[in-house]
Amino acid sequence: MIEILIEPFKYEFMVRSTITAIASGTMLSLLGPFAINRNMGFMADAMAHATLPIIAIGVFLGFSISELGIPAAILIAFFLGYIIKNSNVGEDTAIGIIFSSFFALGFVLISILNVTINLEDLLFGQILAVSRIDVYIVVSMCIVVICLLIVFFKQLLFYSFDPIGAEVKGLNTNFLNYLFLVVLSVAIVASLQTVGIILVLSMLLIPAAASKQITDTFVSSIYISIIFGIISSVSGLYLSYFYNLPSGPTMSLVATGIFIICFFINKLKNVKIQ
Amino acid sequence: MTTTEDKLLDDTAIIISDGCCVQLGTTPALDDVTFRINKGKKVAVVGPNGGGKSTLFNAMAGIVPIVNGSLKINGLSPKEAKGSISYVPQRDLINRNFPLSVKQVVEMGLISKKSLNLFSRNKINSKIKEALENVGLLEKINVNINKLSGGQFQRVLIARGLAQDADILLLDEAFSAVDVGAQEDIMSLISDINLDGKTILVATHDLNNLEDKFDEVLCLNRHCCAYGDPSEVLTKEVIEEMYGSHYDMFKYHTSESHKQNND
Numbered sequence: 001m002i003e004i005l006i007e008p009f010k011y012e013f014m015v016r017s018t019i020t021a022i023a024s025g026t027m028l029s030l031l032g033p034f035a036i037n038r039n040m041g042f043m044a045d046a047m048a049h050a051t052l053p054i055i056a057i058g059v060f061l062g063f064s065i066s067e068l069g070i071p072a073a074i075l076i077a078f079f080l081g082y083i084i085k086n087s088n089v090g091e092d093t094a095i096g097i098i099f100s101s102f103f104a105l106g107f108v109l110i111s112i113l114n115v116t117i118n119l120e121d122l123l124f125g126q127i128l129a130v131s132r133i134d135v136y137i138v139v140s141m142c143i144v145v146i147c148l149l150i151v152f153f154k155q156l157l158f159y160s161f162d163p164i165g166a167e168v169k170g171l172n173t174n175f176l177n178y179l180f181l182v183v184l185s186v187a188i189v190a191s192l193q194t195v196g197i198i199l200v201l202s203m204l205l206i207p208a209a210a211s212k213q214i215t216d217t218f219v220s221s222i223y224i225s226i227i228f229g230i231i232s233s234v235s236g237l238y239l240s241y242f243y244n245l246p247s248g249p250t251m252s253l254v255a256t257g258i259f260i261i262c263f264f265i266n267k268l269k270n271v272k273i274q
Numbered sequence: 275m276t277t278t279e280d281k282l283l284d285d286t287a288i289i290i291s292d293g294c295c296v297q298l299g300t301t302p303a304l305d306d307v308t309f310r311i312n313k314g315k316k317v318a319v320v321g322p323n324g325g326g327k328s329t330l331f332n333a334m335a336g337i338v339p340i341v342n343g344s345l346k347i348n349g350l351s352p353k354e355a356k357g358s359i360s361y362v363p364q365r366d367l368i369n370r371n372f373p374l375s376v377k378q379v380v381e382m383g384l385i386s387k388k389s390l391n392l393f394s395r396n397k398i399n400s401k402i403k404e405a406l407e408n409v410g411l412l413e414k415i416n417v418n419i420n421k422l423s424g425g426q427f428q429r430v431l432i433a434r435g436l437a438q439d440a441d442i443l444l445l446d447e448a449f450s451a452v453d454v455g456a457q458e459d460i461m462s463l464i465s466d467i468n469l470d471g472k473t474i475l476v477a478t479h480d481l482n483n484l485e486d487k488f489d490e491v492l493c494l495n496r497h498c499c500a501y502g503d504p505s506e507v508l509t510k511e512v513i514e515e516m517y518g519s520h521y522d523m524f525k526y527h528t529s530e531s532h533k534q535n536n537d
Contacts, residue, residue, distance in 0.1 A: 037371045158382045161372045164363045165431075168335040169385065169438065170356035216418050218373050 008241045016135045017127045021233035023142035024191035029229025032208025033221045046099035047188050048200045050076045052106025060113040066137040073185035081181045125196035125248030141190040195248040202252035213262035286312045288473050293343030303329040309501040319477045321494035327477040331444045335361050360435025362445045377415045383438035405437040425456025445476045
């Protein structure tokens with residue numbers, strides 16, 4: 001059994017992939033409970049899709065997706081945050097406009113600039129192709145995200161729960177709003193190689209939604225979400241290695257499997273209580 | 275003639291609005307609102323929907339800017355006075371999706387502007403317990419907020435304000451979506467808190483027995499229609515000024531009708 005478990009690590013690319021999978025799984029599932037309780041799924045999806053034009057220009061200029069990560073994330077977060085706050089068309093509509101127009105712009109740029117990108121890898125992830133530098137960048141981003149969340153956890157929680165109360169208390173809610181958008185955007189951009197533009201949402205939302213099924217408190221939902229996120233990404237990677245499956249979709253399906261189990265555990269618990 | 279500065283010297287006044295004007299977009303939401311609230315008063319803020327009750331609270335809390343006139347809290351501008359006010363907003367503005375415990379919500383009143391909290395854990399716990407004891411919910415300290423009734427949740431938010439040690443408590447539509455018993459609970463609670471010298475403003479649509487529940491009433495319909503003792507200022511003219519053609523619905527709440535009933 002142990003031999004089977006360590007067998008993939010004979011290959012350096014699997015070591016790199018596993019480290020990246022753990023870092024991505026941790027980052028996304030740490031932010032997931034905030035995202036689902038603030039109903040930010042659509043926003044997160046828009047962030048992922050809005051990266052496409054930046055990736056197209058970046059790759060045209062000779063950068064990798066990971067190297068583009070932080071500047072792209074900050075740019076997207078501030079742009080989305082500004083448009084949502086200052087447009088009068090409603091949050092969902094503003095996000096929808098940015099989501100679709102940026103995604104369309106990305107495809108047009110890929111065509112105009114004649115950029116060589118494997119679209120399937122970009123949309124669904126290709127973790128097996130991560131380089132050593134990619135690993136360093138993703139792990140560093142993961143550490144930054146964790147540190148920022150620890151330092152500003154209580155303020156972010158207050159702001160997410162009662163934004164007006166937080167502002168009246170004197171917290172800098174504008175800063176907290178953009179801080180969370182930047183952190184979320186960093187986690188999403190850093191995870192694009194792991195699960196891709198389309199499936200990054202599954203790793204953000206599904207572990208958090210699963211943990212919400214089996215726990216009543218926010219802090220424990222974060223811990224459990226992280227555990228589910230890491231289990232999904234690492235076991236998805238193993239399955240993709242042994243059964244020659246696409247890694248991103250396999251990770252998403254494992255997360256979905258965990259959610260289904262938690263959903264039924266919750267149902268059983270409720271039946272017993274009744 | 276008394277100037278605003280002279281009034282500020284009077285240490286009994288905690289909120290002074292002098293010709294305060296607030297605009298939401300291009301629409302004037304408050305126009306030339308003037309009143310003065312003394313420390314420790316319990317004030318009902320009444321008026322029609324869109325009459326500016328929430329806007330006035332937002333202006334006091336420093337959330338919306340004042341475009342003309344002035345509004346002083348403890349002699350400071352609302353932005354400078356942040357932290358001395360605790361705001362219980364309308365229920366739908368709070369995200370009750372969050373699986374938080376009563377303790378976590380009350381602790382929010384103790385969160386500092388800086389990232390790290392300056393209080394020790396023991397001090398935080400004792401302040402939380404003290405605040406919850408004041409609102410009669412100490413036994414619910416570890417209960418999830420989505421398991422509380424509407425009235426209990428309002429009391430938790432009041433406890434958050436007590437933990438914050440705010441001088442002024444603003445309750446926006448505190449009685450919406452709670453039953454009559456819970457309303458009475460909150461009112462008796464507000465009376466008790468008042469003994470500690472806190473000033474409490476409650477925006478409400480309920481004009482029943484205001485004089486029994488509050489020291490003063492502020493009647494708003496974008497401008498200040500009247501301010502003072504509820505048994506004196508709720509005249510037919512004031513109610514007509516606030517609610518216009520719907521006066522008939524409120525005619526039994528006027529000071530005249532109360533006097534007749536008492537006779």
